Amino acid sequence: MRGACVSSGAARNLDKEAVELLEGLIRHYSPSREERGAVEFLVGRMKALGFRDAHVDEVGNAVATKGSGPEVLLIGHIDTVHGELPVRNDGKFIYGRGACDAKSPLAALVMAAAGLEEGELPFKLIVAGVVEEEIDSSKGARHLMRRISPCHAILGEPSNTNGVTIGYKGRMLARCTAYATKGHSASLMENAIEKGLLFYERLRKEFAVGTSFDKVMMNLTYANSVGEDFNVNPHEFGFAIDIRVPPSMGAYGIAERIIKMAPKDIKVQFTEVLDGVETDMNDATARAFVKAVRKNGLHPRFVRKLSSSDMNIINAKVKTIAYGPGDSKLDHTDAERVSIKEYLLSIEIIKDALRELAAKEKSK
Numbered sequence: 001m002r003g004a005c006v007s008s009g010a011a012r013n014l015d016k017e018a019v020e021l022l023e024g025l026i027r028h029y030s031p032s033r034e035e036r037g038a039v040e041f042l043v044g045r046m047k048a049l050g051f052r053d054a055h056v057d058e059v060g061n062a063v064a065t066k067g068s069g070p071e072v073l074l075i076g077h078i079d080t081v082h083g084e085l086p087v088r089n090d091g092k093f094i095y096g097r098g099a100c101d102a103k104s105p106l107a108a109l110v111m112a113a114a115g116l117e118e119g120e121l122p123f124k125l126i127v128a129g130v131v132e133e134e135i136d137s138s139k140g141a142r143h144l145m146r147r148i149s150p151c152h153a154i155l156g157e158p159s160n161t162n163g164v165t166i167g168y169k170g171r172m173l174a175r176c177t178a179y180a181t182k183g184h185s186a187s188l189m190e191n192a193i194e195k196g197l198l199f200y201e202r203l204r205k206e207f208a209v210g211t212s213f214d215k216v217m218m219n220l221t222y223a224n225s226v227g228e229d230f231n232v233n234p235h236e237f238g239f240a241i242d243i244r245v246p247p248s249m250g251a252y253g254i255a256e257r258i259i260k261m262a263p264k265d266i267k268v269q270f271t272e273v274l275d276g277v278e279t280d281m282n283d284a285t286a287r288a289f290v291k292a293v294r295k296n297g298l299h300p301r302f303v304r305k306l307s308s309s310d311m312n313i314i315n316a317k318v319k320t321i322a323y324g325p326g327d328s329k330l331d332h333t334d335a336e337r338v339s340i341k342e343y344l345l346s347i348e349i350i351k352d353a354l355r356e357l358a359a360k361e362k363s364k
Contacts, residue, residue, distance in 0.1 A: 014115050015344055019089070021045050022107040022343065025078070026087050026096040032079040032135045035060060039078060042110070042129050049114040051127065059143040062129040066113055067121030071148055072357065074113055074125060074350075075141065076106030076156025076324070077133030077310060081332050093337045101331035102133075104338040105156030105324020105346075112350035122361040125354075126150065133310050136173055136272040141310035145317050152285045152357055153318045154350070155311050158326030159303055161342045161349070164289045165322035167213065167304035168311050170251040170276035172243040174258060177267045182235045191233035193225050199266050200241065203258060213304045216254070217244040244306060247276035274308055277315040284360060285321050285353070292352035296345060307331075323350065 024045070028038035042062040046054040051064035062078060080098040087096035094104075106129050113125050126148060130140025159165050178196035183189045200220060207216040221242045227234035245251050251273045262268045279286060281302055293300035305328070314320045325346040326338045 014111060014347075017049070017114075018107065018111040018344060018347060019094070019340060021111065022094060022099075022104055022338075023087065023089060025103040025107055026094065026098050029084045029097060030079055031082045032132050035079050035131045039129060039131070042078065046110060046114075046127065049110070051114070057143070059139055060131045061140045061144060063144070064127050066116070066125045066127070067118055067123060069121070069123040070361070071150040072123045072125050072354075073128070073144075073148065073150040073153040073314070073318070074109040074156070075128045075130060075144070075153065075310065075314065076102050076109055077131070077140065078103070078106060078129035079131050079134050081134050083334070085334060085336060089340075092341070093339055094343075095337040097336060099336045099338045100158050100326035100328070101336065102157050102324065102326075104326050104343050105158055108324055108343060108346045108350055109154065109156045111347045112354065115347065115351050116354060120355060120358055122358050123151070130310065138310055138313055141313045145314055150318050153314050153320040154285065154353075155309065155314060155320055155322040156324045157305075157309055157311075157322040158324050158328045158331065158338075159322065160327055161325050161346050162293050162298040163301050163303040163323070164286055164293070165303040165305060165311075166281060166283075166286055167247065167278035168276060168308050168322075169213065169217070169244040169246055169306055170249075170274045170312060171272060171308035172245065172251050172255055172270060172274070173272040174241040174243060174255075175269050175271055176239050176241065176262075178237040178239075179265045179267075180233060180235050180237075183233045189233060191235075192237035193234055195263070195266060196223075196237040196239050199262065200239070203241070203261065206257075206261065207254070211306070213306065214246045214248060216246070216249065217306065218242070244308065245276055247278045249276070251275045274312040276308075277312050277320070278304065279315065279319045279321055283319050283321070284357065285319070288353040288356035288360075289321060289323055289349070291356055292349045295352050296349050298349075323353075
């Protein structure tokens with residue numbers, strides 16, 4: 001029967017434990033910088049599932065290991081965006097903040113590793129639920145990647161079960177402030193808001209903004225003006241621009257161009273600059289997942305996302321793919337949910353992909 005294995009002489013239903021793990025993770029509301037409860041819950045579950053050295057690390061990540069040999073990283077973020085949602089299980093779907101992004105992919109990685117026997121593993125699995133992915137620090141992934149050197153990496157992110165994500169755009173966050181002289185609103189002088197918006201429109205034209213994977217994307221995500229009254233031109237305008245760049249365009253080069261383009265009365269500061277990433281379709285991990293998806297009766301597809309993720313950081317050290325259950329269109333929405341059937345199937349796919357990687361490692 002799928003989902004059942006033998007542990008300590010007693011039969012265990014891993015499907016049941018998988019659902020309990022996911023529900024528990026979702027019930028531990030964990031917006032960025034408030035992940036401790038969810039992390040401690042996950043560590044406790046990983047101990048119960050038989051992982052070695054399950055612990056909370058120095059920055060608050062939940063980390064555990066299984067097997068020995070070359071390191072293989074299974075990593076997902078445990079934090080969510082803000083906005084707690086009611087958690088429920090109707091037998092077909094599990095609903096709640098993080099159900100899609102990205103606690104179900106993280107739980108799938110944990111349960112897939114738990115479902116493999118030590119003898120199947122010619123490598124050491126490092127399983128991690130990391131903190132602060134949803135904000136510009138990526139604190140958990142950065143900390144972990146300074147301490148390990150994996151030969152393969154699998155990131156838990158939603159890809160609708162049959163999708164193998166090989167690309168993410170880079171992300172740049174520009175915090176800008178436009179300044180102007182105070183003056184009467186009936187005058188013809190340019191005010192700070194107008195200066196800021198004209199600069200933003202100039203940037204959009206300069207970089208031929210578009211919505212495809214190979215185009216630069218820009219969005220104003222914050223704006224606030226400082227003025228004294230309705231009939232006084234605002235003298236300060238703060239705004240943030242979220243910029244997504246394809247792997248073919250260097251994020252740092254674009255940041256330098258934007259800074260040079262800024263007029264003297266507009267200050268631009270970048271709080272995050274991440275290059276885009278793309279893993280070759282013939283990469284061993286990508287091929288292993290394609291084979292595993294087919295084995296489980298689905299048609300595999302490669303995905304390139306317009307967003308960024310911890311893959312942008314991990315990929316600098318090891319080629320990475322992202323995989324997991326859930327529809328990414330529900331990310332950050334109030335309609336977050338995941339299909340229980342797809343969640344359980346994704347666990348089987350991850351196990352089969354790891355077995356494929358194990359067979360290749362043993363054949364070396």
